[in-house]
Amino acid sequence: MENFVFQNPTKIIFGKGTESAVGKELKAHTNKVLLHYGGGSIKKTGLYDRICASLKEAGVAWTELPGVQPNPRLSLVRKGIEICRQEQIDFILAVGGGSVIDSAKAIALGVVDDGDVWDFYMKKRTPTKALPVGVVLTIPAAGSEASNSSVVTSEDGWYKRYVDAEVLRPKFSILNPELTLTLTVEQTMIGIADMTAHIIERYFTQVPNVELTDRLIEGTFKTLIRNAHILYKEPHNYAARSEIMWSGTVAHNDWLSTGRIGDWGSHMIEHELSGIYDIPHGAGLAIIIPAWMQYVYKANVAKFAQFGNRIFDVEANFGSPEETALEAIRRLKSFYQSIGLPVSLSTVNIPGDRLAEMAAKCVENGPVGNFLKLYKEDVQKILQLAL
Amino acid sequence: MENFVFQNPTKIIFGKGTESAVGKELKAHTNKVLLHYGGGSIKKTGLYDRICASLKEAGVAWTELPGVQPNPRLSLVRKGIEICRQEQIDFILAVGGGSVIDSAKAIALGVVDDGDVWDFYMKKRTPTKALPVGVVLTIPAAGSEASNSSVVTSEDGWYKRYVDAEVLRPKFSILNPELTLTLTVEQTMIGIADMTAHIIERYFTQVPNVELTDRLIEGTFKTLIRNAHILYKEPHNYAARSEIMWSGTVAHNDWLSTGRIGDWGSHMIEHELSGIYDIPHGAGLAIIIPAWMQYVYKANVAKFAQFGNRIFDVEANFGSPEETALEAIRRLKSFYQSIGLPVSLSTVNIPGDRLAEMAAKCVENGPVGNFLKLYKEDVQKILQLAL
Numbered sequence: 001m002e003n004f005v006f007q008n009p010t011k012i013i014f015g016k017g018t019e020s021a022v023g024k025e026l027k028a029h030t031n032k033v034l035l036h037y038g039g040g041s042i043k044k045t046g047l048y049d050r051i052c053a054s055l056k057e058a059g060v061a062w063t064e065l066p067g068v069q070p071n072p073r074l075s076l077v078r079k080g081i082e083i084c085r086q087e088q089i090d091f092i093l094a095v096g097g098g099s100v101i102d103s104a105k106a107i108a109l110g111v112v113d114d115g116d117v118w119d120f121y122m123k124k125r126t127p128t129k130a131l132p133v134g135v136v137l138t139i140p141a142a143g144s145e146a147s148n149s150s151v152v153t154s155e156d157g158w159y160k161r162y163v164d165a166e167v168l169r170p171k172f173s174i175l176n177p178e179l180t181l182t183l184t185v186e187q188t189m190i191g192i193a194d195m196t197a198h199i200i201e202r203y204f205t206q207v208p209n210v211e212l213t214d215r216l217i218e219g220t221f222k223t224l225i226r227n228a229h230i231l232y233k234e235p236h237n238y239a240a241r242s243e244i245m246w247s248g249t250v251a252h253n254d255w256l257s258t259g260r261i262g263d264w265g266s267h268m269i270e271h272e273l274s275g276i277y278d279i280p281h282g283a284g285l286a287i288i289i290p291a292w293m294q295y296v297y298k299a300n301v302a303k304f305a306q307f308g309n310r311i312f313d314v315e316a317n318f319g320s321p322e323e324t325a326l327e328a329i330r331r332l333k334s335f336y337q338s339i340g341l342p343v344s345l346s347t348v349n350i351p352g353d354r355l356a357e358m359a360a361k362c363v364e365n366g367p368v369g370n371f372l373k374l375y376k377e378d379v380q381k382i383l384q385l386a387l
Numbered sequence: 388m389e390n391f392v393f394q395n396p397t398k399i400i401f402g403k404g405t406e407s408a409v410g411k412e413l414k415a416h417t418n419k420v421l422l423h424y425g426g427g428s429i430k431k432t433g434l435y436d437r438i439c440a441s442l443k444e445a446g447v448a449w450t451e452l453p454g455v456q457p458n459p460r461l462s463l464v465r466k467g468i469e470i471c472r473q474e475q476i477d478f479i480l481a482v483g484g485g486s487v488i489d490s491a492k493a494i495a496l497g498v499v500d501d502g503d504v505w506d507f508y509m510k511k512r513t514p515t516k517a518l519p520v521g522v523v524l525t526i527p528a529a530g531s532e533a534s535n536s537s538v539v540t541s542e543d544g545w546y547k548r549y550v551d552a553e554v555l556r557p558k559f560s561i562l563n564p565e566l567t568l569t570l571t572v573e574q575t576m577i578g579i580a581d582m583t584a585h586i587i588e589r590y591f592t593q594v595p596n597v598e599l600t601d602r603l604i605e606g607t608f609k610t611l612i613r614n615a616h617i618l619y620k621e622p623h624n625y626a627a628r629s630e631i632m633w634s635g636t637v638a639h640n641d642w643l644s645t646g647r648i649g650d651w652g653s654h655m656i657e658h659e660l661s662g663i664y665d666i667p668h669g670a671g672l673a674i675i676i677p678a679w680m681q682y683v684y685k686a687n688v689a690k691f692a693q694f695g696n697r698i699f700d701v702e703a704n705f706g707s708p709e710e711t712a713l714e715a716i717r718r719l720k721s722f723y724q725s726i727g728l729p730v731s732l733s734t735v736n737i738p739g740d741r742l743a744e745m746a747a748k749c750v751e752n753g754p755v756g757n758f759l760k761l762y763k764e765d766v767q768k769i770l771q772l773a774l
Contacts, residue, residue: 001629003402008395014646015390209626212610212634219602226598239596242388246645247599255642258633259401 001209001259008253010146011172014246018176019050019136022093023058025172029132030091034084035062036104037095038069042138045182051095051136063087068096071274071281072103074118074154080107081117084131092133094170098142098151098194098281104133105150105168121152121161123365128167135173140180140245141191141282143198143252145173153275159361160275162267175249177241185235189339190282192228192244196221196332197270197285198251202262204296204303204371210260217256218310223247225311228339265369266292269379272358277350286341287348290333291386299372301325345386355383388596388646395640397533398559401633405563406437406523409480410445412559416519417478419448421471423491424482425455429525432569438482438523450474455483458661458668459490461505461541467494468504471518479520481557485529485538485581485668488522492537492555495520508539508548510752515554522560527567527632528578528669530585530639532560540662546748547662549654562636564628572622576726577669579615579631583608583719584657584672585638589649591683591690591758597647604643605697610634612698615726652756653679656766659745664737673728674735677720678773686759688712732773742770 013021026033035051042048055062065080083089084107094104108131110117119125135145144150148168153160180188199217224247230240250256269292270284297304305321308314308328312335317323333343342348359380367373374382400408413420422438429435442449452467470476471494481491495518497504506512522532531537535555540547567575586604611634617627637643656679657671684691692708695701695715699722704710720730729735746767754760761769 001402001626001633003405005398005400007398011392011394012645013392015388018390209629211613211630212607212637215606215610216603216637219606220599223599223602239388242596242646243598246388250599250603258399259629 002207002261004259006254006258007166008146008169008255010169010253012146012175012249013172014175016176016178018174019047019179020054022051022134022136022174023054023056023060025174026055026060026091026093026134027058029134029171030060032061032063032087032089033091033093033134034080034089034107035064035093035095036068036080036100036107037064037066038097038100040066042095045179047095047136047138047179062093063089068100068103070099071153071160071278072099072106074106074152077103077106077110077117077152081110084111090131092131093136094133095136095138097137097139098144101133101135101142101144101170102150102152105130105144106152107131108133108168109150109163118154120163121154127163127165130165130167132171133168135170137173137175137245138179139183139187139191140248141194143195143248145170145175146249146253148254151271158275160271162271173249175245177238177245180241180245181236181238183235185232186340188231188235188244189228189341190280191248192224192339193282193286193336193341195224195244195248195251197266197282197289199256200289201264201267202256202260203307204263204300205260206300206371207260213256213258213260214306220247220250220256221311225335232339261370263369263371265371265374268362268368269358269382272362273350276354276358279348279350283342283348286336286343287345287386288382290329290336290343291382293329293332294385295378295382296372297325297329304328345383352384352387355380358383389594389648391646393641393645394553395533395556395642397556397640399533399562399636400559401562403563403565405561406434406566407441409438409521409523409561410441410443410447412561413442413447413478413480413521414445416521416558417447419450419474419476420478420480420521421467421476421494422449422451422480422482423455423467423487423494424451424453425484425487427453429482432566434482434523434525434566449480450476455487455490457486458540458547458665459486459493461493461539464490464493464497464504464539468497471498477518479518480523481520482523482525484524484526485531488520488529488531488557489537489539491520492517492531493539494518496537496550496555505541507550508541514550514552517552517554519558520555522557524560524562524632525566526570526574526578527635528581530582530635532557532562533636533640535641538658545662547658549658560636562632564625564632567628567632568623568625570622572619573727575618575622575631576615576728577667578635579611579726580669580673580723580728582611582631582635582638584653584669584676586643587676588651588654589643589647590694591650591687592647593687593758594647600643600645600647601693607634607637607643608698612722619726648757650756650758652758652761655749655755656745656769659749660737663741663745666735666737670729670735673723673730674732674773675769677716677723677730678769680716680719681772682765682769683759684712684716691715732770739771739774742767745770
């Protein structure tokens with residue numbers, strides 16, 4: 001186990017009807033917020049009205065900035081920064097999924113900074129302050145509701161880049177699984193793929209003696225598998241929606257990172273995919289991860305064998321741990337397929353003609369991944385395996 | 388799953404050599420602390436000198452209050468409150484195990500309160516404020532380093548009582564597993580018993596659909612079992628010390644409580660034991676829990692069968708889940724025995740002549756436990772089963 005510092009002060013308000021608490025929660029921090037959301041589905045579901053009623057009741061004023069797209073864009077972030085400055089807004093309320101939250105976090109960074117907010121994403125500078133952000137979550141997937149990270153896409157060159165900073169953890173996040181009952185099966189499963197990716201990136205570490213967190217990740221993964229299968233058949237099952245929603249937060253709030261060094265190579269590769277082709281991040285991960293696994297498993301066969309044995313109940317073959325490891329990768333792939341996810345680039349009609357370009361962009365700042373360091377040719381081979 | 392609110396802002400600083408950070412951490416909060424510790428073992432190990440050096444370097448002054456005993460006493464708490472008031476101290480630094488931390492929390496409650504601090508423990512009033520507390524942990528067991536609770540014993544009638552309040556979570560806790568390498572095997576195993584008790588109390592709930600947290604608890608329990616056995620043979624194994632130390636925090640920091648209603652009946656019964664007989668809390672729990680299980684398992688046989696199957700690898704007998712459940716209780720008992728813990732009152736020379744008195748005291752404020760509500764006669768029967 002590595003030495004670590006852990007602190008996650010985000011207040012989680014979880015369960016039925018909890019969005020009605022949003023006004024009261026905000027009032028403890030501010031009198032005026034930027035109400036940031038996406039394409040307007042929150043108006044169709046009535047959530048928008050309930051949020052506005054709660055804000056009014058608490059005496060919290062707001063200015064709206066809708067229009068966040070999946071893979072949120074830097075141009076809208078810049079617009080949000082401008083609005084907050086003009087209207088002296090000191091709190092961002094994100095109502096939506098990971099894209100809305102990440103866009104809100106980017107605005108929160110930019111408002112209090114004199115330079116270009118994109119610098120933080122291009123790792124030119126490290127953020128030390130941000131406006132506070134609050135969340136009403138509608139799509140469980142990205143885990144941004146309690147994470148320290150934000151991912152934004154710049155239209156200039158279609159760079160999709162992330163920033164990590166403790167100041168980005170939301171002050172509070174309201175998680176009502178009822179709000180997720182109307183998500184389509186496809187949206188739900190793409191979100192679950194993202195959750196599995198977050199814990200896979202943490203699981204595959206070369207740090208020895210990380211037993212507790214290994215086991216916590218394994219338990220979280222088993223929960224995702226069982227409840228994904230339930231929701232694939234019964235999307236209106238509240239209990240399964242609850243398990244998935246809370247698992248999505250736990251997968252990325254860093255409880256499962258303590259004492260470990262995660263990999264994150266698959267995320268870096270996927271960002272090139274969804275940066276250029278604008279596919280959903282979760283679907284891209286379901287494609288990239290099995291290919292990544294096939295390419296890297298020899299760097300620690302025992303870890304892959306443990307993954308298969310403990311999560312997918314693959315019988316341990318001590319005579320050939322490699323057999324157990326390979327069966328683990330097959331099982332993960334068929335899990336993704338069993339919930340309707342793509343596991344190859346061809347399935348989502350991405351051709352093989354820009355693999356070298358994506359590989360080059362991916363390693364612009366040096367090799368990616370920690371389980372096995374990946375250089376340009378490695379990334380390109382992984383993308384090829386994903387075809 | 389129940390609706391829940393969760394927030395645990397305690398900063399954890401974990402790993403080798405981390406106690407040297409104590410001065411710097413404190414300086415962010417205060418210029419003068421009450422340095423609270425136990426019988427002086429920290430002087431023998433050199434920890435005291437390292438703490439003092441770090442405080443001096445950071446420019447943090449201190450007044451000392453040593454002398455915390457296991458099952459910390461109200462009289463010393465009152466003394467601490469007086470010192471803090473006289474010297475206008477606004478931060479308590481606890482260096483020790485659960486008893487020192489709980490005593491520090493009690494002082495922190497009392498200093499800012501006009502009434503009698505014992506009122507909070509007797510549930511006459513609910514605390515809403517407290518001085519901040521910081522921790523350097525030396526005995527992993529109670530989990531108080533990130534919990535919202537404090538347990539204190541009043542010498543007037545030997546009442547051992549607890550208080551829960553969010554204001555009691557420490558600002559920071561420094562956890563260096565190296566500091567635990569000198570604990571005896573007996574101290575270590577008593578601490579581990581306390582950790583198992585914290586997760587057993589959470590596990591046995593009648594709330595349905597708590598899959599994620601069930602699995603997280605199961606993973607934590609498996610980690611405790613494996614590493615207890617390692618430390619029983621190799622008390623100087625740093626990796627196992629790390630797993631145990633972090634597991635002890637996770638067992639009680641409420642990650643594993645989200646959406647559940649814990650039982651806590653065994654804790655209430657044990658408090659009567661250690662209140663009167665002054666035995667270590669962990670040892671008392673290893674005695675009470677198996678007896679409690681034997682008495683209550685019929686209230687939810689399936690949960691006990693799952694406990695045995697998933698944690699102790701008891702083969703599931705679907706024809707007779709009761710057989711699986713009973714085998715689970717036997718396995719827990721033999722786990723405790725295998726690490727040298729007592730599993731009966733007679734082993735620790737506690738006779739059966741005061742069972743009725745303890746049972747009566749235990750339910751003075753009404754029945755205890757949530758898995759099955761326990762009245763006086765139930766508690767007495769459980770104590771009898773523990774003879």
